[in-house]
Amino acid sequence: MLLTRFAKAVGATRFVEIEAAHIDGCLYLGEVSLDFVEYLAREGGRVAVPTTLNVGSVDLIHPELFRGDSDFASKSARLMRLHEELGCVPTFTCAPYQTIFRPRFGSQIAWGES
Numbered sequence: 001m002l003l004t005r006f007a008k009a010v011g012a013t014r015f016v017e018i019e020a021a022h023i024d025g026c027l028y029l030g031e032v033s034l035d036f037v038e039y040l041a042r043e044g045g046r047v048a049v050p051t052t053l054n055v056g057s058v059d060l061i062h063p064e065l066f067r068g069d070s071d072f073a074s075k076s077a078r079l080m081r082l083h084e085e086l087g088c089v090p091t092f093t094c095a096p097y098q099t100i101f102r103p104r105f106g107s108q109i110a111w112g113e114s
Helices: 002-010 031-042 070-085
Strands: 020-023 051-053 109-111
Touching: 031 070
Parallel strands: 020 051, 020 109
Antiparallel strands: none
């Protein structure tokens, strides 16, 4: 419903099927970052195509190196894990084309990244 409303608002007349997606939404920017993904997870949301993730706000491999607010770190890690619960692949990179998920020429993809 969200996408159909957005499409109507911008005057889109159709959708195109995609083969892959890359989400640029793993950076914790406050409660709204968690609210949306928690809603999707709670409602049983799952990605429908291979979906990689952009970088997150914390290093999950070396969390002890984080020098910041512990609440921020906890919520950041939760956001990253929630995306995994949706079925996203935890690549945590801004260069998804350098992973095994490189699109082939002519692919329709939905990638938002830096």
